[in-house]
Amino acid sequence: MSEMTYRDAINQALKEEMRRDKTVVTYGEDVALYEGAFKVTRGLLSEFGELRVRDCPISENTIVGVAVGAAMAGVRPVAELMTVNFALLAMDQIVNHMAKVRYMFGGQTTVPMVIRMPGGGGSQLGAQHSQSLESYFMHCPGMLVAYPATPADAKGLLKSSIRDDNPVIFLEHELLYNSKGEVPEDPEFLVPFGQAxxxxxxxxxxxxxxxxxxxxxxxxxxxxxxxxxxxxxxxxxxxxxxxxxxxxxxxxxxxxxxxxxxxxxxxxxxxxxxxxxxxxxxxxxxxxxxxxxxxxxxxxxxxxxxxxxxxxxxxxxxxxxxxxxxxx
Amino acid sequence: MADTLRELLSEEELIGFYEQMVLCREFEESCAEQYSKGHITGFLHLYSGQEAVAVGCTAGLQQKDYILSAYRDHAQAIVRGADPKKVMAELFGKATGLCKGKGGSMHLFAPQLNFMGGYAIVGGQFPIAVGLAWGGQLLEEDRVTACFFGDGSMNQGTFHESLNWARLWDLPVLFICENNFYGIGTEVHRASAQAALHRRTCGYDIPSEKVDGMDVIAMYQATKRAAEWVRERQRPYFIEAVTYRFRGHSMSDPAKYRSSSETDVWKSRDPIINLSRRLLEEGIATQERLDEITKRCLARVEESVRFAEESPWPEDAEVWEDIYV
CATH class of the missing domain: 3.40.50.920 (Rossmann fold)
Known part of the structure; x- marks a missing residue:
């Protein structure tokens, strides 16, 4: 165990899974060079290079759709939407595509992808940047939804999400990024889905x-x-x-x-x-x-x-x- | 065209194109009949008139290349190699269908053939095509991703986002617009400020060309050239295939927004009749041989209807399968 922040726990989960599995890639707006709007992806570009850690245009619907396609092709994308509020621009790819392709294609494909989304209110960011949209995602079958509260769960759940063959909506609370807690160092530490x-x-x-x-x-x-x-x-x-x-x-x-x-x-x-x-x-x-x-x-x-x-x-x-x- | 067909393709290939187009046409016409009988329900969008695009393009690609389509996808799947029996069973909603009866007409899928799906949200397949191309590139699979779409989808945000992205990341995507001039009932110049659709890619630095989508040979040549360009340079390319659907948008559309004289002009350019005329003129096939092909295609379609009729419905428990892995 070591004490770390929720932010660093997520960062560590990303690094561990990218070291373990070369098909894990990550991208998003300002994820690579800028190291994330919330600095969650710090150090990823320098360790894994620009083929696996990429900046992309401000095109949320396509950010999600690219992950759907890449996942169907056999890589394991972890896409970041800068905040959950912008997921509303991507609801077509999330709800109509990501959550549907396996079912409507008769189980012939899997969509092993994760969309990370910081969100939640309390930072005085106004009406368009303070929303809590978890109920929107829960409502739709075909995807998993994680929302960790502690650094340990943030790490263990993200690692499980990346290894899962289902699409995962991974919600992170912006006010928890600096919160600290004990986090297991075992690279096989995983928190299972569906266990409160x-x-x-x-x-x-x-x-x-x-x-x-x-x-x-x-x-x-x-x-x-x-x-x-x-x-x-x-x-x-x-x-x-x-x-x-x-x-x-x-x-x-x-x-x-x-x-x-x-x-x-x-x-x-x-x-x-x-x-x-x-x-x-x-x-x-x-x-x-x-x-x-x-x-x-x-x-x-x-x-x-x-x-x-x-x-x-x-x-x-x-x-x-x-x-x-x-x-x- | 200066070249004779024989100089361009083998007799076997030419006859193959003809047979595939006839199979698609007969399949679609049979679908219309089965729809009127109530055996096929829901939405049904038929491809009749556009066969040269699916057949020519597919022939210009390699089997390892990915193909995605919109909802007018029966011909795309069949030409790629999907069994017409399974496609028809899917339209009937039977358990033996290509997607176990869960997808229907608009959501055909055959990953073993690299046919990566029919998508029914207009423009929804653009980002997925970009993602498939990226995935294939990362895995060093040397695939081209051919993304088919209609003229109407070019006004969706995903079109612009995806073309920009494909060029920015230099991904091997071949965008193929099937411009049949109508997004349901809205003619292309009433929806697109620039009605010369292929010219719209200049903002994304993606080269493009316009091709006669009623000419299977032209479609084949253009696609083959474009696909190799894309493969070699690992960059996107855009083809506008100018084509026409002989039927309405879907079975519920009587197509009153266009004149019969307009339709007649396009029917005189029927890609199947076009090719048959050239095959006969150049002595590549006799009328008897072409008639035999039609008969064989009809038999395959009838067999697929029989298969669909005799196939079982999905079990009730199937409702809960395939939501999660």
């Missing part, structure tokens, strides 16, 4: 999060512990496949659940998870499932009001208190 992590055990309330929301949930749980409230925090780690078994087992134990989602509440993933909790735990629920969500507004710039739009630790803490006081 129990970040801390508890018996009164289950908090379900992912990405930065899992970190906030954990901080809320630590605060609530001082009040004598015992929370179990679950980090989903991958949104597709979704590990509902771990969530349901926890809610059966605690009887109460809260889903924390950074995306907008309307048609957000929290509603889907809540409905699955109702279906699976109706008899054991002690209170309605709660959701702490991003507000249904375009993100404002001003920091005073931006924070109103994104789930905060205080809101989670208060929500848990309310949940426990809920009359049954």
């Amino acid at each position: 992590a129990v970040m801390t055990e508890g018996d009164q309330v289950t908090l379900v999060g992912y990405g930065r929301m899992a970190i906030l949930a954990l901080q809320a749980a630590q605060q609530l512990e001082k009040e004598g409230v015992s929370c179990e925090v679950i980090d989903l780690r991958t949104l597709a496949p979704l590990d509902m078994d771990t969530v349901l087992a926890s809610v059966k134990k605690t009887g109460r659940a809260m889903v924390i989602e950074e995306c907008w509440k309307s048609a957000g993933l929290g509603g889907d998870i809540a409905s699955r909790i109702y279906e699976g735990c109706f008899d054991t629920l002690l209170a309605p499932v709660r959701r702490v969500s991003g507000l249904d507004v375009p993100m404002p710039y001003s920091r005073k009001i931006e924070k109103l739009c994104i789930p905060q630790v205080d809101g989670i803490v208060q929500g848990v208190r309310d949940l426990l006081n809920e009359p049954y």
Whole structure:
């Protein structure tokens, strides 16, 4: 184990997989010479050369489509979209092509590719650069979706993503890049898809999060512990496949659940998870499932009001208190 | 044309072109019949009239070269070598179809033949073609990627993004525009500010030429020359094949936006009749031999219909297969 940032963990995963497998290539806008808008690809060009680490034009739809074609040809591309917001320009290639070609061609091809996308709000980047679009990707079958919360999971999940023969949407939170944690050094360290992590055990309330929301949930749980409230925090780690078994087992134990989602509440993933909790735990629920969500507004710039739009630790803490006081 | 056919190609090749074009035409006409009977459903876009493009271009490529197409893809797949029985079964939605009945008319795919698919979002195949070309280049496979598309798709963003990218990275892509003059019902000059489509590639420093898409020999020669240029230089090239679809955009289109006199002019340039006339004039084939070929093609098409009819439907459980590896 060694301590490193979420950014460096992703960087290390890329380097290890590119050393292990010569068919792994990476490209994107300002990925090579500039070493990434968030410096995630630092040192890649100098180590692997310009055939395997390439800058490309600002053409998001084609960035994704090129990966689809290259993957069908037999290489393993890891494409970077500078931010998740720009994925909206590429939704045709993501949804109509990447997620469909295997199925509509009767299973005759595989699309082993990864699209890395930094995203999330909280950096005062305004309405067009602060979105959390994870529910969009979860909605569409045919692709895997990972959203790591910790440096270790960022590394292990990215390595699994690169080795997987399915297309993967790999979401990274911009505010987590500098967060630090212990990361295994074993080059075979992998985090499997579809396995949520129990970040801390508890018996009164289950908090379900992912990405930065899992970190906030954990901080809320630590605060609530001082009040004598015992929370179990679950980090989903991958949104597709979704590990509902771990969530349901926890809610059966605690009887109460809260889903924390950074995306907008309307048609957000929290509603889907809540409905699955109702279906699976109706008899054991002690209170309605709660959701702490991003507000249904375009993100404002001003920091005073931006924070109103994104789930905060205080809101989670208060929500848990309310949940426990809920009359049954 | 000064050259005689014999100077250009062997008798076997010429007869082969003729047979492939007739097979495609008979296949498509049979599809129309099966559609009217309700055996083929969904969208059905027929290739009748454009045969010289698929046949000439495919002959000008090597088997290892990738081919991608839009949704008007039956002929492209069959000429590449796909079994008409499997193609017809796919259109019937049967388990024995080329894609197990999951793709249908617009999504044929045969990777063992390097036929890398029919794509039904207009312009969706451009980036994928660029990616295939890049992948092949990285793996040092010496392939050309031939990307077929219609005139309408040249107004999609992916066209511009992909041509720019292919030239920027110097990738072996042969772009082949099948200009049949209509994007559904919108004539090319009503959709493209520059209606001379091949001239639109100058902004991407990609050389281009216009070829008679009703002449299979011209298509063959142009493609062969272009494909070797692309292979040698590892750079993209662009062919505009000027052609015409004899039927509407799809089976639901009566094509009222064009006059019958216009259609008649183009039908007088039918690529199959064209070639047969030259074969007869130059004594390469007799009428009897050509009739035999037509009969043989008809028999193959009838066999493919029979195969499709007798084939089983997909199992219900198939719905959940092939989403993930």
